[in-house]
Amino acid sequence: MRRNYQLFVLLFPIIFWLVCFFLLPLVSVFIYSFLARGTYGGVQWHFTLENYGRLFDGLYLGILWRSVSTALVCTAVCLLLGYPFAYYLARYRPKHRNILLLLVVVPFWTNFLIRTYAWILILRTEGLLNSFLGVVFPNWGPLELLNTPLAVQIGLVYGYLPFMILPLYAALEQLDMSLLEAAQDLGASPRRAFWHVTLPLSLPGILAGSMLVFIPTVGAFLTPDLLGGGKVSYIGNVIERQFKTARDWPFGSALSFMLMGIVLVGTVLYFRALQQDESQTT
Amino acid sequence: MKRILEANIGLVFFFLYVPILAVVVFSFNSGEQLSVWEGFTFSWYMKLFEDAALWRACRNSLIVAGVATAVSTIIGTTAALAIERYRFRFRTALTRCLYLPVIIPDIVLAIALLAFYVQTPIPLGLVSVIIAHCVFNVAYVTIVVRARLQGYDNTLEEAARDLGANEWQTFWRITFPLIAPGIIGGALLAFTLSIDDFVVTFFTAGVGYTTLSVHIYSQLKFGITPKINAISTMLLANSIVFILLFLWFQGGASTTQKQEI
Numbered sequence: 042m043r044r045n046y047q048l049f050v051l052l053f054p055i056i057f058w059l060v061c062f063f064l065l066p067l068v069s070v071f072i073y074s075f076l077a078r079g080t081y082g083g084v085q086w087h088f089t090l091e092n093y094g095r096l097f098d099g100l101y102l103g104i105l106w107r108s109v110s111t112a113l114v115c116t117a118v119c120l121l122l123g124y125p126f127a128y129y130l131a132r133y134r135p136k137h138r139n140i141l142l143l144l145v146v147v148p149f150w151t152n153f154l155i156r157t158y159a160w161i162l163i164l165r166t167e168g169l170l171n172s173f174l175g176v177v178f179p180n181w182g183p184l185e186l187l188n189t190p191l192a193v194q195i196g197l198v199y200g201y202l203p204f205m206i207l208p209l210y211a212a213l214e215q216l217d218m219s220l221l222e223a224a225q226d227l228g229a230s231p232r233r234a235f236w237h238v239t240l241p242l243s244l245p246g247i248l249a250g251s252m253l254v255f256i257p258t259v260g261a262f263l264t265p266d267l268l269g270g271g272k273v274s275y276i277g278n279v280i281e282r283q284f285k286t287a288r289d290w291p292f293g294s295a296l297s298f299m300l301m302g303i304v305l306v307g308t309v310l311y312f313r314a315l316q317q318d319e320s321q322t323t
Numbered sequence: 324m325k326r327i328l329e330a331n332i333g334l335v336f337f338f339l340y341v342p343i344l345a346v347v348v349f350s351f352n353s354g355e356q357l358s359v360w361e362g363f364t365f366s367w368y369m370k371l372f373e374d375a376a377l378w379r380a381c382r383n384s385l386i387v388a389g390v391a392t393a394v395s396t397i398i399g400t401t402a403a404l405a406i407e408r409y410r411f412r413f414r415t416a417l418t419r420c421l422y423l424p425v426i427i428p429d430i431v432l433a434i435a436l437l438a439f440y441v442q443t444p445i446p447l448g449l450v451s452v453i454i455a456h457c458v459f460n461v462a463y464v465t466i467v468v469r470a471r472l473q474g475y476d477n478t479l480e481e482a483a484r485d486l487g488a489n490e491w492q493t494f495w496r497i498t499f500p501l502i503a504p505g506i507i508g509g510a511l512l513a514f515t516l517s518i519d520d521f522v523v524t525f526f527t528a529g530v531g532y533t534t535l536s537v538h539i540y541s542q543l544k545f546g547i548t549p550k551i552n553a554i555s556t557m558l559l560a561n562s563i564v565f566i567l568l569f570l571w572f573q574g575g576a577s578t579t580q581k582q583e584i
Contacts, residue, residue: 058458066438070439153519
């Protein structure tokens, strides 16, 4: 009895908070997504499927595709940069390794707005990159990089690269080196040993890192807003516009649910892949 | 092969740090131009002290982050204790549910809270922002404190109880000091997330309740001045202090525990 009372006291705050300020808001967005738009913002209380129908408009499918493909490219680039990085770090002298690791974590704790702003400083027409290029190649005109999809892509890779490196490092650091020695003793070339031993064993890290990069980038709002200059739309920006300027809350809600759907599919695929990996290794 | 790996390390660090260094260097630039070096000055920092709107935003950020950290640290710690110490029916469901605020895109959380607030008597102001920040903060605090509780030695508590301590004494004299580094780590993380948050604040703060992040955003959108470099550098220095504190508490904790064993 006493134990039940203790448990209740410990659990009540978290359950209260999650139900009131997390689940209820999600339910209210879900309900909103089936309502009609009010004349002056707000909603009209009658049921409609029109908001979901509008998602299949060519314009929104295009934006959706742009968001998903940008997030996929971002994940791939982070993996290509991050894997060799984590691989090298995991084999580095332990004493200096922690300092290098700390240097990866610093940007992770730094304000995201500022890290994004830093790229405005670099990519502007009169920015640092163009001043540098102007010295090296005086004949070239300045490159117009800011407010392009490329700028958004760079900003996203920059913002989320640490999220890829840290889980990869965790996976590669735990790797049992004797397995690699065994492979080499049995005559495998270093390349073969890498493809058949290291890579499969680091798969959980690859999957976790990819999840941690893909999920926030697919719904990114700030990076496209600041580095894309509002000229190229991503799903996060369209949602923001529905709530802040267009005042079409029901449609914004439907878009949010579609975004959640993508994230959920990603999560399910992740757990599937992880389970498959576990069943293969055991 | 080794060459390629080393080149990649250099490339990644160059990529990670050049933008940050550029901001720091140009915060000392005397010119009005954002990224053309003209000379050394402290004047942008001096101008920060005269900026009343900036200080108001700073104060709001500190209030929000302070209260949200306190509330979410308590809720997150009790949740972590319940999950690690008790077996109850919906335990798995709760632990999964607690990961949702972490993986859900922040824009979805932001608009969901906005849509919810307009249906309730809670006005859009600082309170609505604090409540919203607690939603993601509790999830992170729970994760950090749970990690601490998992590597925890139960025999110490049993010993305390054998020696006649009641549950309350056992908690404050044994459990709490042992998990304190986890709680402090969780609180530092929550505070940082809260100060840095832009998206959720942007949607849930009412007009006139600008926090530091929202203030910086509006400056970036409507007229960048070199002052922003100085603000950024100050925030950067702040982040570095916080990481060092976080690592110190986490690292110091593991050495004291080893000594005890």
